[in-house]
Amino acid sequence: MALTIKEQLSSPGGILKFLVKYNTIFIFILLVIFSALISDVFFTSVNLSNLLKQVSGIGIISIGMLIVILTGGIDLSVGSMVALLAVTFAILVNIFALPLAILMTIVIGFGLGSVSGYLVAYQKMAPFVATLALMTIARGLSFIYSKGSPVTFTTVGGQYMSNFANNATLGIPNIAIVFFIIVICTMVMLRYNVFGRLIIAIGSNEEASRLSGIKVNKYKFLVYAISGALAATAAIIVASRTNLGSPNMGMAWELDAIAAVVIGGASLNGGKGTAINTLMGVLILGLIGNILNLLNVPSYPQQVVKGAIIIFAVLLQRFESK
Amino acid sequence: MKNSENEYRLEMTGISKSFGVVSVLKNVNLKVKPAEIHALLGENGAGKSTLIKILSGVHQKDAGTVVLDGQEVNPKNTHEGQILGINVVYQELSLVNDLSVAENIYLHKLGANKTWMNWKGLIQDAQELLDSLGFKIDASAKVKNLSIVQKQVVEIAKAISEDTKVLVLDEPTTVFDPKDVKKLFNILFKLKEKGISIIYISHHLDEIFSIADSVTVLRDGVDTGSMAIADTDKDGVIHLMIGRELKDLYPARNIKIGEVPIFEVKNLTAKDTMVHNVSFHVKPGEVLGIAGLGGSGRTETAKLIFGADKKKSGTLILEGKEIKTNSPVDAAGYQIGFVSEDRKEEGVFLPLSIRRNISVTSFDAISSKLGFINVENEYKKVLGLIEKLNIKTPSSEVNVKNLSGGNQQKVALAKWLSIDSKVIFIDEPTRGVDVGAKIEIYNLINEVAKKGVGVVVISSDMPEIMGISDRILVMHEGTFYGELQKEQFSEENILRYSIGEPLKQYN
Known part of the structure; x- marks a missing residue:
């Protein structure tokens, strides 16, 4: 039987093991305490809600990245997809009714993701290469369709969306709520849904999955399509926050998303990773x-610190697997 | 003292080796003279490969001594083995496909002590070496463009490009046609004239009797005899290779076998493997054994039927209806199961829990239309199977990588038992499994058969396949060479069919 938390803590070397096992949450809590001690402004609602707003977009694509990585793949196109789909949404919302514009953007995201999915699953292209190509294409298209400058929302629908994105419900920013709902749905899917179970199985042993009669290609195709749809959702949110869609959005977000998933303890070989830990990685x-x-602290030293944290988190996970 | 030892080039004495608790070699002796072709014989799993790997430095022996030219040697890796003059040509080719023939032959010397390469000299040397072997191969060609026979020749050239004292060939002729075999033998005779000792592993008794000077036979990790080839004959060797009693390992079978075949295969031929013209049927409740040597196409046949390999032609008939299995998804849809011989790579999901492993094939039964899993049913099903199969684990949430081989195998079986299969192929059901778990697995196979499933068991373990099968088909070079009824079961008969010999007639 699985040990309770109490039993784990009281077993020999228990505290250390416990910390190593839940290292992502542990790092997160340490950071929160550290932040609270070091800055008076940290625990203000303005700061916290800003923080949540900032991470929601990357958070949503990180979830898409997680399910792709669970199958043993990778999706480098998500950052550029956010730009292309943000521009797309801005154009669409200025033409169509809001619900239709949202739906169309998500469908287009799903379609673009399907292209990567098709190349990886059915043409046996390396995920890194297929999505690298899509990344370039999407960025290029976003500049073409926007003619190189941001597309501003001009309609009532756009205004409504912008209000939604910048407001909060019960003190929690609306876009963070969207992010959390996606995290919870993914959590449930990975634990209790056949789809989630099978993508984990595929990532942990593709050949055994194939020989178990699992439709490996179909699921590999679907994870990229879903990642595309999630990139669309992120794009809508990000565009709505600033009232415009810009081809410069989402620069290098794919790298942050990968970093978040990895900090969350997922294995790039596939088969290992959870939505809650990816959420922690994002936070x-x-x-x-x-x-x-x-x-x-200026932004360049920030990058150095981020890199160091990634190394630290992954080293810590090595203990866990031993 | 030195003089008396000089009779032998190589003396392996009292070699023992265990992997974990499994003892593979027990006090084995192998003595080879200079300028001698020495055949090493034994069934699959008798320990030939392990013995060779100890000689070449891949594995380290637990006990015993290896003496080469009067000096005790102890190679810790293949590089040290090569420096000593021990070179092995393995069954699996170990060439680098993207490099040229010449680069492959001198791979170990590339860049040694030199800053600049003399490509011209390298290719010239390689060409001379290849020409001396009597095969037409261009030394500057890329290895990937060679035929499999040519690749094998390059392997041999690579092995003798060094100062070789002992050359080991592990089943070198499996890919050769008779003409090439003759050429290979000529090479071997030449090498022998040069004073090289050759250890030759083969299942083809004809070959051995035409080229070897002496022979050592292994059985179950023990050497059962060593003699000059002139002092023995085929029957004598076969007797040494087998000759053990069936133990009480195998449960009695008294299952009523159906009359009408549940599954039938007609003239099945593969697109990419050697399997051709395979026809057989299995009846409900029957355990059909498929025997044959490694590389005879047994696993490939099962994979072909299961849709994992591509078919060229042939018909599959399940319960009287023709079916098509173009992928494992199709096969699983028709309730055909397949338990792979390669448990770790193809059978189980090592990093996942027992529960997640077992339910992977049975989601249809335990989930709603939208794919939501009824966890309560899942646990019930999984815990039931854990108990039934006697999988030794503290809980269903233990990762499969933490289980013993036998218990991992039971998980792989459970995956297919959790759905109602109509036909199930089990490839090497008990490889690397201890005796206790073996008996449990045999009982399980019986139980499955009792439900009216057609069970096809592929096994290299002769006592096992005779102990559990109702009927045995023997494969030889990609097709069924013969069928044995229960009263004909004997290791000798199986072995004879496996090496393409007719049964001995007793009148």
Whole structure:
């Protein structure tokens, strides 16, 4: 039987083991305590809600990245997809009714993701290469369709969306609520849904999955399509926050998303990773940025710290697997 | 003292080796003279490969001594073995496909002590070496463009490009046609004239009797005899290779076998493997054994039927209806199961829990239309199977990588038992499994058969396949060479069919 938390803590070397096992949450809590001690402004609702707003977009694509990584793949196109789909949404919302514009954007995201999915699953292209190509294509298209400058929302629908994105419900920013709902749905899917079970199985042993009669290609195709749809959702949120869609959005977000998933303990070989830990990874990355901003640390040293945290987190996970 | 030892080039004495608790070699002796071709014989799993790997430095022996030219040697890796003059040509080719033939032959010397390469000289040397072997191969060609026979020749050239004292060939002729075999033998005779000792592993008794000077036979990790080839004959060797009693390992079978075949295969031929013209049927409740040597196409046949390999032609008939299995998804849809011989790579999901492993094939039964899993049913099903199969584990949430081989195998079986299969192929059901778990697995196979499932068991373990099968088909070079009824079961008969010999007639 699985040990309870209490039993784990009281077993020999228990505390250390416990900390190693839940290292992501542990790092997160440490960072929160550290931030609270070091800055008076940290625990203000303005700062916290800013933090949540900042991480929501990257958070949503990180979830897409997680399910792709669970199958043993990778999706480098998500950052550029956010730009292309933000521009797309801005154009669409200026033409169509809001619900239709949202739906169309998500469908287009799903379609673009399907292209990567098709190349990886059915053409046996390396995920890194297929999504690298899509990344370039999406960025290029976003500049073409926007003619190189941001597309501003001009309609009532756009205004409504912008209000939604900048307001809060019960003190929690609306866009963070969208992010959390996606995290919870993914959590449930990975634990209790056949889809989630099978993508984990595929990532942990693709050949055994194939020989178990699992439709490996179908599921590999689907994870990229879903990642595309999630990139669309992120794009809508990010565009709505600023009232416009810009081809410069989402620069290098794919790298932050990968970092968040990895900090969350997922294995790039596939088969290992959870939504809650990816959420922690997203929050940890966001927190580091936030606290360094509060301390007025310029952005270049921030990058160094981020990199160091990634190394630290992954080294810590090595203990766990031993 | 030195003089008396000089009779032998190589003396391996009292070699023992265990992997974990499994003892593979027990006090084995192998003595080879200079300028001698020495055949090493034994069934699959008798320990030949392990013995060779100890000689070449891949494995380290637990006990015993290896003496080469009067000096005790102890190679810790293949590089040290090569420096000593021990070179092995393995069954699996170990060439680098993207490099040229010449680069492959001198791979170990590339860049040694030199800053700049003399490509011209390298290719010239390689060409001379290849020409001396009598095969037409261009030394500057890329290895990937060679035929499999040519690759094998390059392997041999690579092995003798060094100062070789002992050359080991592990089943070198499996890919050769008779003409090439003759050429290979000529090479071997030449090498022998040069004074090289050759250890030759093969299942083909004809070959051995035409080229070897002496022979050592292994059985179950023990050497059962060593003699000059002139002092023995085929029957004598076969007797040494087998000759053990069936133990009480195998449960009695008294299952009523159906009359009408549940599954039938007609003239099945593969697109990419050697399997051709395979026809057989299995009846409900029957355990059909498939025997044959390693590389005879047994696993490939099962994978072909299961849709994992591509078919060229042939018909599959399940319960009287023709079916098509173009992928494992199709096969699983028709309730055909397949338990792979390669448990770790193809059978189980090592990093996942027992529960997640077992339910992977049975989601249809335990989930709603939208794919939501009824966890309560899942646990019930999984815990039931854990108990039934006697999988030794503290809980269903233990990762499969933490289980013993036998218990991992039971998980792989459970995956297919959790759904109602109509036909189930089990490839090497008990490889690397201890005796206790073996008996449990045999009982399980019986139980499955009792439900009216057609069970096809592939096994290299002769006592096992005779102990559990109702009927045995023997494969030889990609097709069924013969069928044995229960009263004909004997290791000798199986072995004869496996090496393409007719049964001995007793009148």
